Amino acid sequence: MQELDTAGLGSIRVTRKNDHTVVIEKDLATEQMVLAMGPQHPSTHGVLKLECLTDGEVITEAEPFLGYLHRCFEKCCENVDYPAIVPYTDRLDYLSGMNSEFAYALAVEKLLDIEIPRRVEFIRVIVAELNRIASHLVAIGTYGIDLGAFTPFLFCFRDREIILGLLEWASGARMLYNYIWIGGLAYDVPSDFLKRVGEFVTYFRPKAVELCNLLTKNEIFVKRTIGIGIMPADVAINYGWSGPMLRGSGVKWDLRRNDPYSVYPELDFNVPVPDGKLSVVGDCLSRHLVRALEMEESLKIIEQCIAKMPSAEGFNPRSAIPKRIRPKAGEVYVRAENPRGELGFYIQSDGKSTKPLRCKARSSCFVNLSAMKDLSKGQLIPDLVAIIGSIDIVLGEVDR
Amino acid sequence: MSSTALSQFSIPFLMGNNLNAWSEALAGFNLLGLPLGLVILAAIPLVFIALYSLTYGVYGERKISAFMQDRLGPMEVGKWGILQTIADILKLLQKEDIVPTSADKFLFVIGPGVLFVGSFLAYAVLPFSSAFIGASLNVGLFYAIGIVALEVVGILAAGWGSNNKWSLYGAVRSVAQIVSYEIPAAIALLCGAMMAGTLDMQQITILQSGSLGFVHFFLFQSPIAWLPFLIYFIASLAEVNRAPFDIPEAESELVAGYFTEYSGMKFAVIFLAEYGSMFMVSAIISIVFLGGWNSPLPNIGSLALNDMTSGPVWGAFWIIMKGFFFIFVQMWLRWTLPRLRVDQLMYLCWKVLTPFAFVSFVLTAIWEVYVP
Numbered sequence: 065m066q067e068l069d070t071a072g073l074g075s076i077r078v079t080r081k082n083d084h085t086v087v088i089e090k091d092l093a094t095e096q097m098v099l100a101m102g103p104q105h106p107s108t109h110g111v112l113k114l115e116c117l118t119d120g121e122v123i124t125e126a127e128p129f130l131g132y133l134h135r136c137f138e139k140c141c142e143n144v145d146y147p148a149i150v151p152y153t154d155r156l157d158y159l160s161g162m163n164s165e166f167a168y169a170l171a172v173e174k175l176l177d178i179e180i181p182r183r184v185e186f187i188r189v190i191v192a193e194l195n196r197i198a199s200h201l202v203a204i205g206t207y208g209i210d211l212g213a214f215t216p217f218l219f220c221f222r223d224r225e226i227i228l229g230l231l232e233w234a235s236g237a238r239m240l241y242n243y244i245w246i247g248g249l250a251y252d253v254p255s256d257f258l259k260r261v262g263e264f265v266t267y268f269r270p271k272a273v274e275l276c277n278l279l280t281k282n283e284i285f286v287k288r289t290i291g292i293g294i295m296p297a298d299v300a301i302n303y304g305w306s307g308p309m310l311r312g313s314g315v316k317w318d319l320r321r322n323d324p325y326s327v328y329p330e331l332d333f334n335v336p337v338p339d340g341k342l343s344v345v346g347d348c349l350s351r352h353l354v355r356a357l358e359m360e361e362s363l364k365i366i367e368q369c370i371a372k373m374p375s376a377e378g379f380n381p382r383s384a385i386p387k388r389i390r391p392k393a394g395e396v397y398v399r400a401e402n403p404r405g406e407l408g409f410y411i412q413s414d415g416k417s418t419k420p421l422r423c424k425a426r427s428s429c430f431v432n433l434s435a436m437k438d439l440s441k442g443q444l445i446p447d448l449v450a451i452i453g454s455i456d457i458v459l460g461e462v463d464r
Numbered sequence: 465m466s467s468t469a470l471s472q473f474s475i476p477f478l479m480g481n482n483l484n485a486w487s488e489a490l491a492g493f494n495l496l497g498l499p500l501g502l503v504i505l506a507a508i509p510l511v512f513i514a515l516y517s518l519t520y521g522v523y524g525e526r527k528i529s530a531f532m533q534d535r536l537g538p539m540e541v542g543k544w545g546i547l548q549t550i551a552d553i554l555k556l557l558q559k560e561d562i563v564p565t566s567a568d569k570f571l572f573v574i575g576p577g578v579l580f581v582g583s584f585l586a587y588a589v590l591p592f593s594s595a596f597i598g599a600s601l602n603v604g605l606f607y608a609i610g611i612v613a614l615e616v617v618g619i620l621a622a623g624w625g626s627n628n629k630w631s632l633y634g635a636v637r638s639v640a641q642i643v644s645y646e647i648p649a650a651i652a653l654l655c656g657a658m659m660a661g662t663l664d665m666q667q668i669t670i671l672q673s674g675s676l677g678f679v680h681f682f683l684f685q686s687p688i689a690w691l692p693f694l695i696y697f698i699a700s701l702a703e704v705n706r707a708p709f710d711i712p713e714a715e716s717e718l719v720a721g722y723f724t725e726y727s728g729m730k731f732a733v734i735f736l737a738e739y740g741s742m743f744m745v746s747a748i749i750s751i752v753f754l755g756g757w758n759s760p761l762p763n764i765g766s767l768a769l770n771d772m773t774s775g776p777v778w779g780a781f782w783i784i785m786k787g788f789f790f791i792f793v794q795m796w797l798r799w800t801l802p803r804l805r806v807d808q809l810m811y812l813c814w815k816v817l818t819p820f821a822f823v824s825f826v827l828t829a830i831w832e833v834y835v836p
Contacts (some may be wrong), residue, residue, distance in 0.1 A: 099629050106719060121633070121806055212707060212803025218533035284708055284802045445633070446805045449717050 096124060103132045107210045107449045110459030114436070116448070123448055126440035128433055133463040141423035146172055146389040147246055149423065154240040156425060157461040159202050160403045162188075162195035162231070164461075165244040167400035170325055171409035172246045174398050175391040180384055183374045184248050185327045187381075190261060190369045191231060191243065193362040197268070198227040199403035200355045200362075201275075203456040207352060208279055210453035211288050216278050223271055226264055233257060246389060249381035258370050265363050272363070276356040280342065280349070289349040293439045293451035296346055303438075304431045307405025308358065309455065311337050312351030319401035331368050333361045348454035355456070390418050397426075404428045404456060425464055429457040519549040521739035521791065528792065529799045559728035564627065567725065571625025576726065576733040579618030583737040585611045586744045591666045593757050593779035604665035605657055608748055609650050612703060615741065616642050619712070622734070623722035634721025637806060638712030641702055644813045645709075649699035651821035652692035655828040656682055656752035659689070669756035677762035677770045681755040686831050691824040693753045695817050697790070700745035702809070704738065707798035711806055746790035750783055757783040 102113040111132035117125040137156065141149050153168040154161035166188055173180065205220030228238045234253045235243035243250050279285045295305070300313040310317050318335040320328040336357035343349035393415030399408035405428025412422040432455050439451050523538070523546065530537025538545030563569055589604035591597040601607050616639050623635020659682050660668040674680035683689050702709035713721030723734045750756055757779030761769035773782075804812065 097629065107717065208802065212710070213801065214529070215533050215799050218535065222534050279802075282802060284804060287808060288802060288805055444805060444807065446711075446717050446803075 101126075101448070103129075108452060109206065109457050112433075112452075112457065112459055112462070114440075114448070114452075116440070116445075118445070121444045121446075123440050123443050123445065126437060126448060128436045130430075130433075130459075130463055133459045135464070137464040138422075138424055141420055143419065145418045146391075146420065149420070150245060151240065151242045153425075154242060155460060156427070156464060157199075157402060157404060157407070157429070157458045158239055159458055160195045160199040161239060161241045162191045162244065163199075163400065163402045164407060165241065166192045166326075167398065167402065167407045168409050169244050169246050170400060171396055171398035171411050172389070172391070175394065175396045175411055175413060176246070176386060176389065178247055178384055178386065180247065181379070181381075182327070183252075183376070183379050184381060184384070186369045186373045187249060187253055188244055189327055189331075190258075190366055191234060191241075193365045193369075194227050194230060194261070196403045197359050197362050198224045198231075200359050201227075203355050203403070204275065204279070204352065207453040207456070208285075210449050211285060213279065213282070213285065216275060219275055219278065223268060223275075226267075230257070230261060230264065233260075245382070245385055247385040248383065252376060252379060252381045255376075258373065261366060262370055265367055269360070269363055272356070272359045276353075280353060280356065286349060288446070289343075289352060289450055289454070290347060291344045292348045292447050293443070293454060294344060294346045295435065295439065299438070300346070300435075303435045305405065305435065306428050306431065307402065308351055308354040309405060309432045311335065311354045312454075313346040314338060314340075314350075319399055319406060323399065325398070325400060327369075327372075328365075330372070331365050333364050336361065348450050351454045351456075388418065391415070395422075399426070402428055404458065404461065405432060407461075425461075427461045427464060429455075429459075429461045430464075433457050433462055519553075521742065522549045522552070522735070524791070525795050525798075528795045532796075532799045553732060556729055556732045561728050561730065564725050566627045568625040568627060571621040572725070573625075573730075575618050575622030575625055575722075576730045576737070577618070578621060579615055580733050580737040580740070582611060582614030582616075582618055583740040583744060585614065586748075587740075589665050590744070590747050590783075591669050591751065591756055592783055593777070594666075594670075594775075597666050600664065600666050603663045605653060605663040605668065605748075605752070608665070608744075609646065609653060612741070612744075613642070613646065615737070618737075619722050622726070626722070626725040628725050630718045630720075631722050631724045634712045634718045634724070637718075638705065638722060640806075641705070641709065641712060641809060641813075644810060645699045645702035645817075648695050648813060648817035648821040649703060651818070651825050652696035652699065653748070653752055655689070655692035655824055658825075658828055658832055659686060660752075665751055665756075669751055669758060672755040673758045673774075675763040675768075675770050677758070678755070678760040679762065680758070681753065681760070683753040686828065686835075688824055688827040688831055689753065691820065692828065693749070695821050695824065696749055696752070697793075699813075699817060700749060701794060701797070702813070704741040704745055704794075706742065706794050708801040708804050709809055710798070710803060711809060742791055742794055743787050746787040746794070747783060749790055750786035754786055755782075756786075 097118050099116045099118045100113060101116055102108040103111040108114065113129040113132070115127045115129060116123050135155070137152055140152055144152075150165055150168060153164040156164050169188075201220040201224040205217035205224075208214070208216035208220075231241060231243075232238045234257060235241040235250065237243075295303075295309075295313050297310075297313045297315050300310050301315065305313070306317070306319075314337055316335050316337050319325070320333075321335055336354055338345050338350035338353055343353060391413040393413055395410065395412040397408055397410045399406045406426065407428055408426035410422070410424040410426065411420050414421045436452075436455070440448050443451065526548070527537045527545075529535075538548035541547040541551045563572055586608045588599045589597070589601050589607050591600075619638045619642075620635050623631040623633075623638070626632075656668065657663055660671050662668060662671075672680050672682060672685075678684060683693055701707075705712050711717075711721075713723065718724070723731060726734060747756075754760075759770050759773040759778060759782055761773050763770045
């Protein structure tokens with residue numbers, strides 16, 4: 065039982081039962097206030113609106129309202145050719161464009177049933193993992209801002225800048241790459257690219273530990289996140305959570321391991337899950353820790369990819385790209401592990417058109433956000449901010 | 465203002481005899497029975513401090529945060545961006561003075577004013593040098609503790625008058641926080657007052673002077689003094705709403721807290737009051753525990769460092785430097801630490817700082833009675 069004392073409003077008791085339902089009792093009946101958090105709010109990470117029913121500082125109910133960034137992704141896809149969808153996928157989760165492109169390319173390639181050159185696979189994994197680190201850096205940095213620590217954010221962005229520079233060098237763009245094409249890549253990587261990536265890995269390895277310690281060894285940060293927004297593993301699975309959110313609840317589930325694609329089966333890496341020593345399994349701190357530890361695993365993957373990479377001799381990144389993409393009639397669902405969880409593409413083809421009949425994106429953020437109502441019940445406003453931050457939503461992917 | 469206070473007026477950094485005569489003549493200048501000259505004389509240093517707090521406080525904050533964060537900070541306006549704040553003030557002055565339609569206009573307008581007055585009234589009793597103190601009250605410390613509470617009225621007026629839910633949250637949090645933290649802060653300052661035996665700020669400072677410099681400071685005069693010193697420093701952070709206790713204006717939770725609806729010069733006035741309060745609490749902690757305008761350097765044998773660095777002008781230098789040091793620590797903490805939660809803040813105040821303040825009060829009393 066958690067006792068919250070709010071000045072002048074009488075004592076409010078928030079009890080968490082064993083089945084994780086929350087009961088709120090009050091000594092004094094007070095008037096509740098509807099508080100619209102967002103769509104213009106600094107810590108809703110974009111244009112999310114949470115309509116909160118508040119009793120003093122305690123939130124009795126919070127309902128997310130979506131759609132402010134809806135850009136008709138799925139309808140657009142039905143009107144353009146398969147390759148023209150790639151730039152749209154960048155704009156789903158704009159913090160990890162490479163991963164979204166990767167997932168989409170995998171889906172269409174499965175529909176077409178084509179073989180991809182090995183070098184392409186390795187380059188794809190390298191850029192996707194670099195993008196994963198960049199995405200986690202944003203997540204960790206903005207989480208610091210949510211809790212009032214501004215400096216880690218800029219440290220994270222300093223290092224993210226190097227990654228964006230590398231990706232820009234390879235693809236020509238900093239965030240919306242259009243680099244991973246169906247059946248190949250737009251270009252081969254520049255000649256010194258792998259060397260520079262190797263240098264970045266050596267540079268970033270100690271920095272990742274430093275960034276992690278900057279927040280997780282801070283007493284105030286730990287006090288603000290430990291035991292807040294606990295999501296038990298079974299409820300998380302029922303909600304359909306995936307990615308760092310699910311792993312934060314102690315479920316060792318990573319699509320790169322459990323439903324491997326590309327060259328991930330050849331690579332050696334761990335799936336970090338919280339052990340309950342530093343944090344309570346399933347709380348905000350666990351989710352933060354999972355992201356912090358995953359950066360190291362991504363570095364390991366990149367190192368192995370550089371070592372295993374076939375030479376560039378006689379390599380044409382566009383050799384396997386079909387001249388005309390017109391898949392046989394059928395449907396396919398392919399999922400990939402994005403920094404925010406499972407991003408899946410369901411594509412249906414009628415066998416005649418060069419445009420998909422239906423293209424549905426299963427968004428990880430959207431599913432993760434659906435638990436908001438459950439998580440926010442009986443929390444204080446600052447805790448609500450901590451919970452939204454730990455979910456690490458990108459509204460581009462939530463609304464699509 | 466009494467005639468005794470009048471004689472202590474002079475400009476701290478230009479202490480020539482002619483100037484003293486000039487300033488005394490100006491102090492005696494009355495217009496239609498109003499002590500106009502006195503007001504001008506008192507206003508010069510205060511306006512100077514106000515200008516410091518807006519220009520160099522904000523500039524310093526931006527530069528210090530930039531150096532902590534691998535950035536350069538303002539670089540464009542003037543050499544090293546030194547004129548950036550002046551450019552900002554000019555921009556804020558040109559902005560439209562917006563009062564939201566549904567706001568309580570009277571409270572909305574008066575809020576920043578009360579806040580500003582509350583923050584700057586305490587400057588009246590701060591001894592800036594052995595020759596300059598606005599009003600040498602015999603209850604100066606008591607006055608300083610009390611007058612800060614006026615800020616609460618301004619914050620509440622601003623938050624309530626804005627008719628914005630976030631502002632209201634900010635105001636209620638702020639009032640709860642400032643009123644709570646005044647208790648450990650006042651008890652900690654009482655320890656200093658007990659060591660001095662007076663509440664007169666100038667007397668407290670004079671009692672800490674001596675040829676051994678810092679050894680005479682109250683912080684080093686008793687083995688317990690560090691405890692009220694730390695308690696007052698922590699509580700003062702909360703009183704001026706600085707991180708990690710900046711919950712009334714927590715930008716990630718409450719947008720901007722009680723000044724969400726403010727823009728233009730009213731916003732600048734709130735900012736000015738914040739930086740004014742920062743210097744005020746820094747000066748109070750310097751006066752009560754670190755000797756105020758006394759030089760920290762000791763006389764070592766024939767090397768009379770203390771004598772060389774004492775005097776009215778040096779005094780002003782030392783207290784401003786000590787104030788700057790604490791402002792630097794406040795900024796350092798702000799850019800390092802995350803923010804506490806509301807209930808954690810209250811826990812810290814009532815269950816940690818207040819009991820320890822009482823302990824330090826009792827220990828200081830025992831020390832003062834039994835150890836001469």
